[in-house]
Amino acid sequence: MSLVSVQHAPAARPIPVPTGWAVAARQLRSVKILFPFIVLVAIWWAIQAAGNFPDRVLVSPQRVFDTMVLLISRGVIAEYVSTSLKIIGIATAISIVVGVPIGFAVGANRYAARSLEGFLRFLQGVSGIAWLPLIIIWFGFTHATTLAVVVYTLIVPIIFNTMIGTRAIPEHYGLALRSLGAGRLRLITDVYLPGALPSIVVGLRLGMGYGWRALIAAEMLVRQGGLGDLIFGARTSGQIDRIIGGMIIIGTLYLLIDRLLVQPIENLTIARWGVLRK
Protein backbone atom coordinates (compact mmCIF):
# COMPACT_ATOMS: atom_id res chain seq x y z
CA MET A 1 0.00 0.00 0.00
CA SER A 2 2.78 2.38 0.78
CA LEU A 3 3.86 1.93 -2.82
CA VAL A 4 1.05 4.17 -3.91
CA SER A 5 2.61 7.20 -2.30
CA VAL A 6 5.70 6.74 -4.42
CA GLN A 7 3.63 7.46 -7.47
CA HIS A 8 3.85 11.22 -7.20
CA ALA A 9 7.39 11.17 -5.92
CA PRO A 10 10.48 13.21 -6.72
CA ALA A 11 10.06 14.65 -10.20
CA ALA A 12 6.77 16.40 -9.55
CA ARG A 13 7.76 17.94 -6.25
CA PRO A 14 9.62 21.27 -6.32
CA ILE A 15 13.14 20.79 -5.04
CA PRO A 16 13.54 22.78 -1.83
CA VAL A 17 16.56 25.04 -1.65
CA PRO A 18 18.64 23.85 1.32
CA THR A 19 18.44 26.40 4.08
CA GLY A 20 20.52 26.45 7.24
CA TRP A 21 17.79 24.48 9.01
CA ALA A 22 17.60 21.86 6.29
CA VAL A 23 21.36 21.33 6.44
CA ALA A 24 21.22 21.01 10.21
CA ALA A 25 18.34 18.54 9.92
CA ARG A 26 20.29 16.44 7.45
CA GLN A 27 23.30 16.38 9.73
CA LEU A 28 21.05 15.34 12.58
CA ARG A 29 19.75 12.47 10.44
CA SER A 30 23.25 11.16 9.71
CA VAL A 31 24.04 11.37 13.42
CA LYS A 32 20.93 9.31 14.06
CA ILE A 33 22.28 6.56 11.78
CA LEU A 34 25.66 6.68 13.50
CA PHE A 35 24.23 6.83 17.01
CA PRO A 36 24.00 3.07 17.69
CA PHE A 37 27.57 2.65 16.45
CA ILE A 38 28.78 5.39 18.76
CA VAL A 39 27.04 3.74 21.70
CA LEU A 40 28.58 0.37 20.86
CA VAL A 41 32.09 1.82 20.63
CA ALA A 42 31.55 3.70 23.89
CA ILE A 43 30.50 0.52 25.71
CA TRP A 44 33.49 -1.35 24.25
CA TRP A 45 35.80 1.44 25.33
CA ALA A 46 34.36 1.48 28.83
CA ILE A 47 34.66 -2.29 29.26
CA GLN A 48 38.19 -2.31 27.94
CA ALA A 49 39.24 0.59 30.16
CA ALA A 50 37.54 -0.79 33.29
CA GLY A 51 38.66 -4.42 32.87
CA ASN A 52 42.27 -3.71 32.01
CA PHE A 53 42.29 -6.80 29.77
CA PRO A 54 45.49 -8.12 28.19
CA ASP A 55 45.85 -7.44 24.46
CA ARG A 56 45.26 -11.11 23.71
CA VAL A 57 41.67 -10.79 24.96
CA LEU A 58 40.48 -7.30 24.09
CA VAL A 59 42.09 -4.16 22.74
CA SER A 60 40.88 -0.55 22.76
CA PRO A 61 38.93 1.02 19.87
CA GLN A 62 41.89 3.33 19.39
CA ARG A 63 44.22 0.39 18.86
CA VAL A 64 41.85 -1.20 16.31
CA PHE A 65 41.56 2.11 14.53
CA ASP A 66 45.33 2.49 14.34
CA THR A 67 45.74 -1.05 13.01
CA MET A 68 43.09 -0.46 10.39
CA VAL A 69 44.78 2.74 9.24
CA LEU A 70 48.07 0.89 9.03
CA LEU A 71 46.62 -2.09 7.12
CA ILE A 72 44.70 0.15 4.75
CA SER A 73 47.68 2.39 4.04
CA ARG A 74 49.88 -0.62 3.30
CA GLY A 75 47.33 -2.05 0.89
CA VAL A 76 46.81 -5.21 2.93
CA ILE A 77 43.09 -4.61 3.34
CA ALA A 78 42.65 -3.76 -0.32
CA GLU A 79 43.93 -7.17 -1.31
CA TYR A 80 41.64 -9.10 1.05
CA VAL A 81 38.70 -6.89 0.12
CA SER A 82 39.25 -7.30 -3.60
CA THR A 83 39.35 -11.09 -3.22
CA SER A 84 36.00 -11.06 -1.40
CA LEU A 85 34.37 -8.56 -3.73
CA LYS A 86 35.52 -10.45 -6.80
CA ILE A 87 33.92 -13.66 -5.56
CA ILE A 88 30.63 -12.06 -4.51
CA GLY A 89 30.54 -10.20 -7.84
CA ILE A 90 31.12 -13.31 -9.94
CA ALA A 91 28.69 -15.30 -7.79
CA THR A 92 26.01 -12.63 -8.24
CA ALA A 93 26.47 -12.58 -12.00
CA ILE A 94 26.31 -16.37 -12.26
CA SER A 95 23.27 -16.55 -9.99
CA ILE A 96 21.34 -13.99 -12.03
CA VAL A 97 22.26 -15.49 -15.40
CA VAL A 98 21.43 -19.03 -14.30
CA GLY A 99 18.81 -18.43 -11.61
CA VAL A 100 16.44 -16.08 -13.41
CA PRO A 101 15.82 -18.38 -16.41
CA ILE A 102 15.30 -21.33 -14.06
CA GLY A 103 12.84 -19.22 -12.07
CA PHE A 104 10.94 -18.37 -15.26
CA ALA A 105 10.85 -21.97 -16.39
CA VAL A 106 9.59 -23.18 -13.03
CA GLY A 107 7.20 -20.28 -12.56
CA ALA A 108 5.62 -20.60 -16.00
CA ASN A 109 4.79 -24.24 -15.38
CA ARG A 110 2.16 -24.62 -12.68
CA TYR A 111 3.01 -28.27 -11.98
CA ALA A 112 6.76 -27.66 -11.83
CA ALA A 113 6.21 -24.74 -9.49
CA ARG A 114 4.11 -26.78 -7.12
CA SER A 115 6.50 -29.72 -7.03
CA LEU A 116 9.63 -27.61 -6.72
CA GLU A 117 8.44 -25.23 -4.03
CA GLY A 118 9.10 -27.72 -1.26
CA PHE A 119 12.42 -28.71 -2.76
CA LEU A 120 13.62 -25.10 -2.91
CA ARG A 121 12.61 -24.55 0.68
CA PHE A 122 14.55 -27.69 1.63
CA LEU A 123 17.62 -26.31 -0.13
CA GLN A 124 17.19 -23.04 1.75
CA GLY A 125 17.35 -25.05 4.94
CA VAL A 126 20.59 -26.83 4.00
CA SER A 127 22.78 -23.75 4.18
CA GLY A 128 25.76 -23.24 1.89
CA ILE A 129 28.11 -23.89 4.78
CA ALA A 130 26.55 -27.31 5.32
CA TRP A 131 27.64 -28.14 1.79
CA LEU A 132 31.21 -27.06 2.48
CA PRO A 133 32.62 -30.42 3.65
CA LEU A 134 31.36 -32.08 0.49
CA ILE A 135 32.53 -29.28 -1.80
CA ILE A 136 35.98 -29.19 -0.18
CA ILE A 137 36.30 -32.91 -0.90
CA TRP A 138 35.36 -32.24 -4.54
CA PHE A 139 37.16 -28.96 -5.25
CA GLY A 140 39.73 -28.73 -2.46
CA PHE A 141 40.71 -25.57 -0.61
CA THR A 142 40.28 -23.27 -3.61
CA HIS A 143 38.39 -20.19 -4.73
CA ALA A 144 36.17 -22.54 -6.73
CA THR A 145 34.94 -24.02 -3.45
CA THR A 146 34.15 -20.60 -2.00
CA LEU A 147 32.45 -19.57 -5.22
CA ALA A 148 30.34 -22.73 -5.28
CA VAL A 149 29.11 -22.13 -1.74
CA VAL A 150 28.27 -18.49 -2.44
CA VAL A 151 26.50 -19.23 -5.74
CA TYR A 152 24.48 -21.95 -4.04
CA THR A 153 23.45 -19.56 -1.28
CA LEU A 154 22.68 -16.69 -3.62
CA ILE A 155 20.88 -18.54 -6.36
CA VAL A 156 18.13 -20.18 -4.31
CA PRO A 157 16.43 -16.92 -3.24
CA ILE A 158 16.79 -15.63 -6.80
CA ILE A 159 15.16 -18.72 -8.31
CA PHE A 160 12.49 -18.70 -5.62
CA ASN A 161 11.56 -15.05 -6.02
CA THR A 162 11.70 -15.15 -9.82
CA MET A 163 9.32 -18.10 -9.66
CA ILE A 164 6.94 -16.25 -7.31
CA GLY A 165 7.09 -13.14 -9.48
CA THR A 166 6.41 -15.11 -12.64
CA ARG A 167 3.44 -16.88 -11.10
CA ALA A 168 1.94 -13.54 -10.05
CA ILE A 169 1.74 -12.34 -13.67
CA PRO A 170 -1.88 -12.61 -14.89
CA GLU A 171 -2.31 -15.40 -17.44
CA HIS A 172 -4.00 -13.02 -19.90
CA TYR A 173 -0.86 -11.02 -20.43
CA GLY A 174 0.83 -14.02 -21.99
CA LEU A 175 -2.26 -15.22 -23.87
CA ALA A 176 -2.90 -11.78 -25.35
CA LEU A 177 0.68 -11.55 -26.53
CA ARG A 178 0.63 -15.00 -28.06
CA SER A 179 -2.43 -14.04 -30.07
CA LEU A 180 -0.48 -10.98 -31.24
CA GLY A 181 2.03 -13.45 -32.65
CA ALA A 182 4.60 -13.47 -29.85
CA GLY A 183 7.00 -16.38 -29.56
CA ARG A 184 8.69 -17.72 -26.46
CA LEU A 185 11.53 -15.19 -26.49
CA ARG A 186 9.08 -12.29 -26.85
CA LEU A 187 7.05 -13.57 -23.92
CA ILE A 188 10.19 -13.58 -21.79
CA THR A 189 11.42 -10.11 -22.74
CA ASP A 190 8.01 -8.41 -22.87
CA VAL A 191 6.00 -10.21 -20.19
CA TYR A 192 8.01 -12.39 -17.80
CA LEU A 193 11.03 -10.18 -17.33
CA PRO A 194 9.24 -6.88 -16.73
CA GLY A 195 6.43 -8.61 -14.85
CA ALA A 196 8.72 -10.46 -12.45
CA LEU A 197 11.37 -7.76 -12.13
CA PRO A 198 10.33 -6.35 -8.74
CA SER A 199 10.29 -9.86 -7.33
CA ILE A 200 13.65 -10.72 -8.92
CA VAL A 201 15.22 -7.67 -7.33
CA VAL A 202 13.85 -8.65 -3.92
CA GLY A 203 15.40 -12.09 -4.43
CA LEU A 204 18.68 -10.50 -5.43
CA ARG A 205 18.77 -8.36 -2.32
CA LEU A 206 18.00 -11.29 -0.03
CA GLY A 207 20.51 -13.45 -1.88
CA MET A 208 23.26 -10.86 -1.59
CA GLY A 209 22.71 -10.73 2.16
CA TYR A 210 22.86 -14.51 2.57
CA GLY A 211 25.65 -14.78 0.03
CA TRP A 212 27.87 -12.27 1.80
CA ARG A 213 27.58 -14.19 5.08
CA ALA A 214 28.26 -17.50 3.34
CA LEU A 215 31.26 -15.94 1.62
CA ILE A 216 32.91 -14.84 4.87
CA ALA A 217 32.23 -18.20 6.49
CA ALA A 218 33.59 -20.14 3.52
CA GLU A 219 36.70 -17.96 3.37
CA MET A 220 37.42 -18.73 7.03
CA LEU A 221 37.53 -22.43 6.26
CA VAL A 222 39.03 -22.36 2.77
CA ARG A 223 41.79 -19.90 3.75
CA GLN A 224 42.63 -18.62 0.27
CA GLY A 225 42.36 -14.90 0.92
CA GLY A 226 39.33 -12.71 1.46
CA LEU A 227 38.05 -11.02 4.59
CA GLY A 228 37.06 -14.29 6.26
CA ASP A 229 40.65 -15.48 5.84
CA LEU A 230 41.92 -12.18 7.27
CA ILE A 231 40.04 -12.49 10.55
CA PHE A 232 40.47 -16.24 10.92
CA GLY A 233 44.18 -15.99 10.19
CA ALA A 234 44.55 -13.26 12.81
CA ARG A 235 43.07 -15.63 15.38
CA THR A 236 46.06 -18.00 15.19
CA SER A 237 48.45 -15.20 16.03
CA GLY A 238 46.07 -13.68 18.58
CA GLN A 239 45.79 -10.35 16.78
CA ILE A 240 42.56 -9.07 18.31
CA ASP A 241 42.95 -5.69 16.58
CA ARG A 242 43.01 -7.37 13.15
CA ILE A 243 39.99 -9.55 13.97
CA ILE A 244 37.83 -6.65 15.12
CA GLY A 245 39.09 -4.40 12.33
CA GLY A 246 38.22 -7.09 9.80
CA MET A 247 34.75 -7.49 11.26
CA ILE A 248 34.19 -3.75 10.98
CA ILE A 249 35.20 -3.85 7.33
CA ILE A 250 32.97 -6.86 6.64
CA GLY A 251 29.96 -5.07 8.09
CA THR A 252 30.76 -1.74 6.48
CA LEU A 253 31.28 -3.24 3.05
CA TYR A 254 27.98 -5.10 3.21
CA LEU A 255 26.23 -1.93 4.29
CA LEU A 256 27.78 -0.06 1.37
CA ILE A 257 26.89 -2.77 -1.17
CA ASP A 258 23.35 -2.94 0.11
CA ARG A 259 22.74 0.78 0.49
CA LEU A 260 24.61 2.09 -2.53
CA LEU A 261 23.99 -0.71 -5.00
CA VAL A 262 21.18 -3.11 -4.23
CA GLN A 263 18.72 -0.91 -2.39
CA PRO A 264 18.71 1.84 -5.03
CA ILE A 265 17.97 -0.80 -7.69
CA GLU A 266 15.16 -2.15 -5.55
CA ASN A 267 13.73 1.29 -4.86
CA LEU A 268 13.90 2.17 -8.52
CA THR A 269 12.04 -0.95 -9.63
CA ILE A 270 9.50 -0.81 -6.86
CA ALA A 271 8.89 2.90 -7.27
CA ARG A 272 8.28 2.40 -10.97
CA TRP A 273 6.94 -1.12 -11.15
CA GLY A 274 5.03 -1.14 -7.87
CA VAL A 275 2.71 1.45 -9.29
CA LEU A 276 2.76 0.05 -12.80
CA ARG A 277 1.91 -3.48 -11.71
CA LYS A 278 -1.53 -2.57 -10.36
Place this chain on the structure above:
Amino acid sequence: MDAATNAEKIAVSGFRHFFDTEDGPVQATGVVDLKIRAGEFVTLVGPSGCGKTTLLKAMAGFIRPTEGTIHCDGKLVTKPGRERGVVFQELAILPWRTVRRNIGHGLEIAGVPKVEREEKVTRLIDLIGLGGFEDRYPHELSGGMRQRVAVARTWAADPDVILMDEPFAAVDAMTRLTLQEELGRLCVATRKTVFFITHSVDEAVFLGDRVLVMTRRPGTIKAEIDIPRRAAGGRDWESFTTDVEMQGIAERVLKLVRAERGLTPAEEARAAAGAGA
Protein backbone atom coordinates in the same frame (compact mmCIF):
# COMPACT_ATOMS: atom_id res chain seq x y z
CA MET B 1 -10.91 -8.58 -48.65
CA ASP B 2 -14.12 -7.74 -50.51
CA ALA B 3 -13.81 -10.71 -52.80
CA ALA B 4 -13.79 -12.92 -49.75
CA THR B 5 -16.71 -11.23 -48.02
CA ASN B 6 -19.00 -14.20 -48.36
CA ALA B 7 -16.30 -16.75 -47.84
CA GLU B 8 -16.35 -18.91 -44.77
CA LYS B 9 -13.84 -17.56 -42.29
CA ILE B 10 -14.28 -19.77 -39.26
CA ALA B 11 -15.68 -23.26 -39.19
CA VAL B 12 -16.28 -25.07 -35.93
CA SER B 13 -17.43 -28.63 -36.47
CA GLY B 14 -18.29 -31.29 -33.96
CA PHE B 15 -16.62 -29.29 -31.21
CA ARG B 16 -16.96 -30.66 -27.70
CA HIS B 17 -14.74 -29.99 -24.74
CA PHE B 18 -14.03 -31.66 -21.42
CA PHE B 19 -11.87 -30.31 -18.64
CA ASP B 20 -9.67 -32.64 -16.67
CA THR B 21 -10.24 -32.22 -12.96
CA GLU B 22 -9.24 -34.24 -9.95
CA ASP B 23 -12.71 -35.79 -9.94
CA GLY B 24 -12.36 -36.84 -13.55
CA PRO B 25 -13.37 -35.09 -16.77
CA VAL B 26 -16.06 -32.40 -16.60
CA GLN B 27 -18.02 -31.58 -19.72
CA ALA B 28 -17.63 -27.89 -20.54
CA THR B 29 -19.66 -27.75 -23.75
CA GLY B 30 -22.05 -29.87 -25.75
CA VAL B 31 -21.48 -30.42 -29.45
CA VAL B 32 -21.11 -27.10 -31.23
CA ASP B 33 -21.19 -26.55 -34.98
CA LEU B 34 -20.70 -23.01 -36.16
CA LYS B 35 -19.74 -21.15 -39.29
CA ILE B 36 -18.77 -17.51 -39.47
CA ARG B 37 -18.52 -15.69 -42.79
CA ALA B 38 -15.82 -13.16 -43.54
CA GLY B 39 -16.78 -9.67 -42.35
CA GLU B 40 -19.60 -10.97 -40.19
CA PHE B 41 -20.15 -9.82 -36.60
CA VAL B 42 -21.46 -12.80 -34.65
CA THR B 43 -22.49 -12.47 -31.03
CA LEU B 44 -22.95 -15.40 -28.70
CA VAL B 45 -25.17 -14.96 -25.68
CA GLY B 46 -25.65 -17.53 -22.95
CA PRO B 47 -25.81 -18.04 -19.20
CA SER B 48 -22.66 -17.96 -17.06
CA GLY B 49 -20.69 -21.17 -17.14
CA CYS B 50 -22.31 -22.47 -20.32
CA GLY B 51 -18.98 -22.89 -22.08
CA LYS B 52 -18.89 -19.67 -24.14
CA THR B 53 -15.39 -18.82 -23.04
CA THR B 54 -14.19 -22.38 -23.59
CA LEU B 55 -15.38 -22.19 -27.18
CA LEU B 56 -13.66 -18.84 -27.68
CA LYS B 57 -10.42 -20.08 -26.14
CA ALA B 58 -10.42 -23.03 -28.49
CA MET B 59 -11.02 -20.70 -31.46
CA ALA B 60 -8.10 -18.58 -30.25
CA GLY B 61 -5.94 -21.69 -30.06
CA PHE B 62 -5.31 -21.45 -26.31
CA ILE B 63 -6.83 -24.89 -25.71
CA ARG B 64 -7.10 -28.00 -27.89
CA PRO B 65 -10.67 -29.22 -28.32
CA THR B 66 -11.32 -32.63 -26.83
CA GLU B 67 -13.45 -33.47 -29.86
CA GLY B 68 -14.03 -31.83 -33.22
CA THR B 69 -12.09 -29.32 -35.22
CA ILE B 70 -11.82 -25.59 -35.71
CA HIS B 71 -10.68 -24.18 -39.02
CA CYS B 72 -9.76 -20.60 -39.80
CA ASP B 73 -9.52 -19.87 -43.54
CA GLY B 74 -9.48 -23.60 -44.12
CA LYS B 75 -6.48 -24.10 -41.84
CA LEU B 76 -6.78 -26.22 -38.72
CA VAL B 77 -6.37 -24.14 -35.55
CA THR B 78 -3.80 -25.70 -33.22
CA LYS B 79 -2.20 -22.70 -31.53
CA PRO B 80 -2.66 -18.93 -31.16
CA GLY B 81 -1.85 -16.88 -34.23
CA ARG B 82 -1.79 -13.24 -35.18
CA GLU B 83 -4.59 -13.74 -37.71
CA ARG B 84 -6.89 -14.29 -34.71
CA GLY B 85 -6.80 -11.36 -32.28
CA VAL B 86 -8.33 -11.66 -28.81
CA VAL B 87 -9.81 -9.02 -26.51
CA PHE B 88 -10.30 -10.26 -22.97
CA GLN B 89 -12.73 -9.28 -20.26
CA GLU B 90 -9.86 -8.90 -17.80
CA LEU B 91 -7.35 -6.18 -18.36
CA ALA B 92 -4.71 -7.72 -20.59
CA ILE B 93 -2.75 -4.68 -21.74
CA LEU B 94 0.67 -4.53 -20.12
CA PRO B 95 0.87 -2.14 -17.14
CA TRP B 96 4.55 -1.37 -17.78
CA ARG B 97 3.94 -0.10 -21.29
CA THR B 98 2.50 3.27 -22.24
CA VAL B 99 -0.67 3.56 -24.29
CA ARG B 100 1.36 4.03 -27.44
CA ARG B 101 3.64 1.08 -26.79
CA ASN B 102 0.72 -1.17 -25.87
CA ILE B 103 -1.22 -0.36 -29.01
CA GLY B 104 1.85 -0.80 -31.17
CA HIS B 105 2.88 -4.06 -29.50
CA GLY B 106 1.50 -6.39 -32.17
CA LEU B 107 3.16 -4.34 -34.91
CA GLU B 108 6.41 -4.38 -32.95
CA ILE B 109 6.24 -8.18 -32.72
CA ALA B 110 5.52 -8.37 -36.44
CA GLY B 111 8.67 -6.33 -37.07
CA VAL B 112 6.91 -3.32 -38.61
CA PRO B 113 9.40 -0.43 -38.91
CA LYS B 114 9.07 2.23 -36.25
CA VAL B 115 7.97 5.09 -38.47
CA GLU B 116 5.19 3.07 -40.04
CA ARG B 117 4.20 1.74 -36.62
CA GLU B 118 3.97 5.17 -35.04
CA GLU B 119 1.88 6.42 -37.92
CA LYS B 120 -0.62 3.60 -37.58
CA VAL B 121 -0.74 3.85 -33.79
CA THR B 122 -1.31 7.60 -33.90
CA ARG B 123 -4.20 7.11 -36.29
CA LEU B 124 -5.80 4.52 -34.00
CA ILE B 125 -5.27 6.68 -30.92
CA ASP B 126 -7.16 9.51 -32.64
CA LEU B 127 -9.88 7.11 -33.73
CA ILE B 128 -10.51 5.87 -30.18
CA GLY B 129 -10.29 9.35 -28.69
CA LEU B 130 -7.18 8.83 -26.59
CA GLY B 131 -5.25 11.75 -28.08
CA GLY B 132 -3.11 13.36 -25.36
CA PHE B 133 -2.83 10.09 -23.43
CA GLU B 134 -0.25 8.42 -25.70
CA ASP B 135 2.49 8.41 -23.11
CA ARG B 136 0.38 7.54 -20.08
CA TYR B 137 0.52 4.18 -18.34
CA PRO B 138 -2.62 2.05 -17.94
CA HIS B 139 -2.89 2.81 -14.20
CA GLU B 140 -3.34 6.47 -15.10
CA LEU B 141 -6.38 5.68 -17.26
CA SER B 142 -10.02 4.96 -16.45
CA GLY B 143 -11.43 1.47 -16.97
CA GLY B 144 -13.10 2.50 -20.21
CA MET B 145 -9.91 4.01 -21.58
CA ARG B 146 -7.94 0.88 -20.74
CA GLN B 147 -10.40 -1.31 -22.59
CA ARG B 148 -10.20 1.07 -25.56
CA VAL B 149 -6.46 0.55 -25.55
CA ALA B 150 -6.96 -3.23 -25.49
CA VAL B 151 -9.34 -3.05 -28.44
CA ALA B 152 -7.00 -0.73 -30.33
CA ARG B 153 -4.04 -3.04 -29.69
CA THR B 154 -5.90 -5.93 -31.26
CA TRP B 155 -7.07 -3.81 -34.21
CA ALA B 156 -3.61 -2.39 -34.78
CA ALA B 157 -2.18 -5.86 -35.36
CA ASP B 158 -4.72 -6.16 -38.20
CA PRO B 159 -5.94 -9.73 -37.63
CA ASP B 160 -8.57 -11.23 -39.93
CA VAL B 161 -10.68 -12.42 -37.06
CA ILE B 162 -11.27 -10.77 -33.71
CA LEU B 163 -12.47 -12.80 -30.77
CA MET B 164 -13.95 -10.81 -27.91
CA ASP B 165 -14.78 -12.30 -24.52
CA GLU B 166 -17.16 -9.94 -22.70
CA PRO B 167 -14.74 -7.08 -23.26
CA PHE B 168 -16.97 -4.45 -21.67
CA ALA B 169 -18.27 -6.41 -18.69
CA ALA B 170 -15.93 -4.71 -16.21
CA VAL B 171 -16.67 -1.19 -17.42
CA ASP B 172 -19.28 1.11 -15.87
CA ALA B 173 -22.70 1.17 -17.54
CA MET B 174 -22.51 4.60 -19.15
CA THR B 175 -19.05 4.03 -20.59
CA ARG B 176 -20.16 0.65 -21.87
CA LEU B 177 -22.86 2.23 -24.05
CA THR B 178 -20.25 4.49 -25.63
CA LEU B 179 -17.77 1.66 -26.14
CA GLN B 180 -20.43 -0.48 -27.81
CA GLU B 181 -21.27 2.32 -30.23
CA GLU B 182 -17.59 2.89 -30.95
CA LEU B 183 -17.00 -0.81 -31.55
CA GLY B 184 -19.95 -0.90 -33.93
CA ARG B 185 -18.53 1.99 -35.94
CA LEU B 186 -15.03 0.51 -35.90
CA CYS B 187 -16.32 -2.79 -37.27
CA VAL B 188 -18.34 -1.15 -39.99
CA ALA B 189 -15.27 0.88 -40.96
CA THR B 190 -12.80 -2.02 -40.96
CA ARG B 191 -15.01 -4.95 -41.97
CA LYS B 192 -13.41 -7.38 -39.58
CA THR B 193 -14.82 -10.77 -38.81
CA VAL B 194 -15.82 -10.63 -35.15
CA PHE B 195 -16.93 -13.28 -32.70
CA PHE B 196 -18.24 -11.59 -29.57
CA ILE B 197 -19.30 -13.30 -26.34
CA THR B 198 -21.64 -11.67 -23.85
CA HIS B 199 -24.33 -12.47 -21.35
CA SER B 200 -26.16 -9.25 -22.10
CA VAL B 201 -29.00 -9.75 -24.58
CA ASP B 202 -29.17 -6.08 -25.57
CA GLU B 203 -25.44 -6.00 -26.23
CA ALA B 204 -25.68 -9.12 -28.39
CA VAL B 205 -28.55 -7.74 -30.47
CA PHE B 206 -27.12 -4.23 -30.66
CA LEU B 207 -23.73 -5.35 -31.98
CA GLY B 208 -24.39 -8.49 -33.96
CA ASP B 209 -25.23 -9.25 -37.55
CA ARG B 210 -26.26 -12.60 -36.17
CA VAL B 211 -26.99 -13.61 -32.58
CA LEU B 212 -26.38 -17.14 -31.32
CA VAL B 213 -28.04 -18.32 -28.12
CA MET B 214 -26.31 -20.98 -26.07
CA THR B 215 -27.93 -23.38 -23.64
CA ARG B 216 -26.72 -23.77 -20.09
CA ARG B 217 -23.81 -26.09 -19.43
CA PRO B 218 -22.87 -28.21 -21.25
CA GLY B 219 -23.74 -25.53 -23.78
CA THR B 220 -24.85 -26.06 -27.34
CA ILE B 221 -26.16 -23.44 -29.74
CA LYS B 222 -29.92 -23.62 -29.51
CA ALA B 223 -30.99 -20.75 -31.74
CA GLU B 224 -29.64 -18.22 -34.16
CA ILE B 225 -31.28 -14.96 -35.08
CA ASP B 226 -30.30 -12.78 -38.02
CA ILE B 227 -30.27 -9.09 -37.28
CA PRO B 228 -31.23 -6.58 -40.00
CA ARG B 229 -28.21 -4.85 -41.49
CA ARG B 230 -26.85 -1.89 -39.66
CA ALA B 231 -26.84 1.60 -41.11
CA ALA B 232 -23.60 2.66 -42.78
CA GLY B 233 -22.46 4.63 -39.77
CA GLY B 234 -23.18 1.85 -37.26
CA ARG B 235 -25.87 1.92 -34.60
CA ASP B 236 -26.49 4.19 -31.69
CA TRP B 237 -28.38 3.39 -28.53
CA GLU B 238 -31.00 6.15 -28.97
CA SER B 239 -32.31 4.75 -32.24
CA PHE B 240 -31.85 1.17 -31.04
CA THR B 241 -34.07 1.62 -28.02
CA THR B 242 -36.81 3.31 -30.07
CA ASP B 243 -36.62 0.86 -32.98
CA VAL B 244 -39.68 -1.40 -32.64
CA GLU B 245 -38.20 -4.13 -34.82
CA MET B 246 -34.94 -4.30 -32.88
CA GLN B 247 -36.76 -4.29 -29.57
CA GLY B 248 -38.90 -7.15 -30.81
CA ILE B 249 -35.78 -9.14 -31.64
CA ALA B 250 -34.22 -8.35 -28.29
CA GLU B 251 -37.34 -9.58 -26.55
CA ARG B 252 -37.28 -12.82 -28.52
CA VAL B 253 -33.64 -13.44 -27.66
CA LEU B 254 -34.30 -12.62 -24.03
CA LYS B 255 -37.07 -15.22 -23.92
CA LEU B 256 -34.75 -17.81 -25.43
CA VAL B 257 -32.05 -17.05 -22.88
CA ARG B 258 -34.44 -17.03 -19.95
CA ALA B 259 -35.93 -20.31 -21.01
CA GLU B 260 -32.63 -21.89 -20.03
CA ARG B 261 -33.42 -23.57 -16.76
CA GLY B 262 -30.66 -23.38 -14.22
CA LEU B 263 -30.33 -19.64 -14.44
CA THR B 264 -29.86 -18.15 -11.02
CA PRO B 265 -32.10 -15.19 -10.22
CA ALA B 266 -29.05 -12.95 -10.34
CA GLU B 267 -28.20 -14.15 -13.82
CA GLU B 268 -31.78 -13.64 -14.94
CA ALA B 269 -31.74 -10.11 -13.61
CA ARG B 270 -28.48 -9.48 -15.40
CA ALA B 271 -29.77 -10.85 -18.68
CA ALA B 272 -33.00 -8.88 -18.33
CA ALA B 273 -31.19 -5.67 -17.53
CA GLY B 274 -29.26 -6.19 -20.74
CA ALA B 275 -26.75 -3.53 -21.65
CA GLY B 276 -27.33 -1.68 -18.43
CA ALA B 277 -26.44 -4.69 -16.29
